[in-house]
Amino acid sequence: MDIKTRKEGVYTIIILSGEVDLHFSPRAREQILKCLGDKDNVLVDLSCVEYIDSSGIASLVEGYQVAKNNGLKFGLINVSDPAMQVIQLSRLDTVFPIHKSLKDRMEQDI
Amino acid sequence: MIKNNKLAEICIPSQAEQLKIVRDKVHMIAEQQGCLQEDIKCMVLAVNEACMNIMQHGYGPDICGNIVLEILRDNDHLIFHLIDFAKPVDECAIKSRPLDEIRPGGLGVHLINEVMDEVRYIDCNDRTGNILEMKKKIKKKVRES
Numbered sequence: 001m002d003i004k005t006r007k008e009g010v011y012t013i014i015i016l017s018g019e020v021d022l023h024f025s026p027r028a029r030e031q032i033l034k035c036l037g038d039k040d041n042v043l044v045d046l047s048c049v050e051y052i053d054s055s056g057i058a059s060l061v062e063g064y065q066v067a068k069n070n071g072l073k074f075g076l077i078n079v080s081d082p083a084m085q086v087i088q089l090s091r092l093d094t095v096f097p098i099h100k101s102l103k104d105r106m107e108q109d110i
Numbered sequence: 111m112i113k114n115n116k117l118a119e120i121c122i123p124s125q126a127e128q129l130k131i132v133r134d135k136v137h138m139i140a141e142q143q144g145c146l147q148e149d150i151k152c153m154v155l156a157v158n159e160a161c162m163n164i165m166q167h168g169y170g171p172d173i174c175g176n177i178v179l180e181i182l183r184d185n186d187h188l189i190f191h192l193i194d195f196a197k198p199v200d201e202c203a204i205k206s207r208p209l210d211e212i213r214p215g216g217l218g219v220h221l222i223n224e225v226m227d228e229v230r231y232i233d234c235n236d237r238t239g240n241i242l243e244m245k246k247k248i249k250k251k252v253r254e255s
Contacts, residue, residue, distance in 0.1 A: 019130065019133075021126070021129050021130070021133075021158065022126040022129055022162050022165070022166075023126035023127045023129060023130070051133070051154075053129075053155065053158050053159060053162065054159055054162070054215070054217040054218045054221055055162065057217060058214035058215045058217070059214070061212060061213065061214045062214040064212075065212070065213070065214075082151065085151065086155065086221070089155075089220075089221055089224050089225065090209070090217050090220070090221065091209045092212075095212055
C-alpha cells in the first residue's frame with residue numbers, strides 16, 4: 001500500500017493505493033487522523049485501491065466520525081470498483097459522503 | 111459422506127503481513143477451478159476476514175499461533191477450512207455489529223456471511239482449536255455467442 005497527500009483548496013487529499021488490509025490499514029488510519037488532528041478537511045481518494053478489507057473500512061469510518069465530531073469535512077472520491085464493492089457490502093455507501101471526483105466535490109461547495 | 115478433493119493447504123503464522131499470501135492462494139485456486147471473477151473476489155474477501163478474526167480475536171495481538179488453510183472441492187462447491195489452535199470459539203459470542211450502528215470494526219462476520227453460501231464451525235475431534243468451514247457454490251460461466 002502507498003499513501004500520498006496533497007492540498008487542493010480547502011481539502012487535504014489522501015490518496016491510498018494498492019491493498020489496504022490489516023497489515024497496512026494502521027498507516028492509513030494514522031494519516032487520516034493526523035490530517036483531521038491538524039484541522040484539515042479530508043477527502044480520501046480510493047481510485048488506486050485494488051483491495052480493501054474491514055480494517056481499512058474501519059479506518060474510513062473512524063475518520064468520518066472524527067471529522068463529524070469536530071465540524072470538519074470528510075468524504076471519499078474516485079472510489080474504485082473493488083473498494084465500492086466492500087463499502088456497499090458493509091452498507092456504508094449511504095453513510096460516507098461519496099463523490100465521483102474532486103471536481104464533483106468542489107462543485108458542491110460552491 | 112461427501113468426498114472432498116483437497117486442492118491446496120498452506121500454514122501461516124498469525125501475522126497481518128501473511129494475509130496477502132492467503133489472498134493470493136485463494137485467488138489462484140478459485141481461478142484454476144473456473145470460478146467467476148465476482149465470486150473469486152467474494153471468496154478472497156471472506157477468507158481474509160476469517161483469518162483476520164483469528165489473528166485479532168482467536169490468538170490476539172500477543173500470541174503468534176499457526177493458521178492452516180485447506181481448500182477443497184466437493185462437486186460444484188469450493189470449501190475453505192480455516193484451522194487454528196487458539197481457545198475454542200464461543201459461537202454465541204460471534205456476531206456482527208448492527209449495521210445501522212456506525213462505528214469502526216465489527217464488520218468481518220457480516221462480510222463473511224454476506225458473500226459465502228454456508229459458514230459454520232465443525233467438530234475438532236477434541237483437538238484444541240477451531241475449524242471454520244466456508245462454502246461457495248461454483249457458478250458456471252455463461253458463454254458469449
